[in-house]
Amino acid sequence: MKSKIPFVTSSFFLWPPAHGCGTPTYEPAVSRVVNGEDARPYSWPWQISLQYLSGSTYRHTCGGTLLSPDWVMTAGHCIGSRTYRVVLGEYDLTKEESNEQIRPVEKIVVHPNWDDSCLSCGNDIAMIKLASPVVLNDKVQPSCVPASGEVSPHDDPCFITGWGRIYNYGPIASKLQQALLPVVGHSVCSSSGWWGSSVKPTMICAGGDIRSGCHGDSGGPLNCRGGDGRWYVQGVTSFVSSRGCNTPMKPTVFTRTSSFTKWISDVSFLQGKKHKILVTNGNYSKCWVTMNLKNSLG
Numbered sequence: 001m002k003s004k005i006p007f008v009t010s011s012f013f014l015w016p017p018a019h020g021c022g023t024p025t026y027e028p029a030v031s032r033v034v035n036g037e038d039a040r041p042y043s044w045p046w047q048i049s050l051q052y053l054s055g056s057t058y059r060h061t062c063g064g065t066l067l068s069p070d071w072v073m074t075a076g077h078c079i080g081s082r083t084y085r086v087v088l089g090e091y092d093l094t095k096e097e098s099n100e101q102i103r104p105v106e107k108i109v110v111h112p113n114w115d116d117s118c119l120s121c122g123n124d125i126a127m128i129k130l131a132s133p134v135v136l137n138d139k140v141q142p143s144c145v146p147a148s149g150e151v152s153p154h155d156d157p158c159f160i161t162g163w164g165r166i167y168n169y170g171p172i173a174s175k176l177q178q179a180l181l182p183v184v185g186h187s188v189c190s191s192s193g194w195w196g197s198s199v200k201p202t203m204i205c206a207g208g209d210i211r212s213g214c215h216g217d218s219g220g221p222l223n224c225r226g227g228d229g230r231w232y233v234q235g236v237t238s239f240v241s242s243r244g245c246n247t248p249m250k251p252t253v254f255t256r257t258s259s260f261t262k263w264i265s266d267v268s269f270l271q272g273k274k275h276k277i278l279v280t281n282g283n284y285s286k287c288w289v290t291m292n293l294k295n296s297l298g
Helices: 261-271
Strands: 007-009 012-014 047-054 057-068 071-074 084-088 101-110 126-130 157-162 177-184 203-206 221-225 231-239 252-256 277-280 285-288
Touching: 047 071, 057 084, 057 221, 057 231, 057 261, 071 231, 084 126, 126 261, 157 231, 203 231
Parallel strands: none
Antiparallel strands: 007 012, 012 285, 047 057, 047 084, 057 071, 071 126, 084 101, 101 126, 157 177, 157 221, 177 203, 203 252, 221 231, 231 252, 277 285
């Protein structure tokens, strides 16, 4: 780490990142997840496939988001007592392509207030420490993390991505899917006839019509473009209606990333190593600089 720091403010360091965040080499194109089409290959380079060992084979179970070369964010409900690995640079789950980077998991930190018996209680978020850092390139890049407390406005055009079911009760997608899901403001989403009190202020809703997330998309990002042109992971895919993945007035519900920005920082800081998680407010890049600490969150 260089000794010269351009500016220091509170717990943040302003830093010109070497690779940046939220700037894919291959620009995404509009599509859908439920009843949808394939995403443009490698246009969401922070999308990961979380896979678990079943016999001698690894199977896709959830999505996730690369935040730094050795940290991935996913949903708490995606984590169980299994052996996991993370696949990055993935596009077609059924093929071995030359761009995948496969990493074993060193440690998983689930939010301490996550309750797997109460999905609507919130805190559905987890951080995964990779056993070794990934190599950042045009197919593998981190997303930006929004500033703490940032709220996406109603109708903000965001995208969900993943390999979830392409229709209700159908098979998971083989190729990465994407859907344009406009944000549904909290006052609307939490109103009677919509999700009501099931949706908490620490959640964000998007979609609610023919386009939605579905089983297998869990843990993946809600990608929203900021005023600076970068993509931000504003949400972590959490749950949909039990009546189906594309039920009207029941938008896909995400964990609101900006409600957990400090927790994300604390986890990555206490786990040590030199890599940074980039946090921006749309005007300049911020990141927490981690140090070589031996502390553990347990």
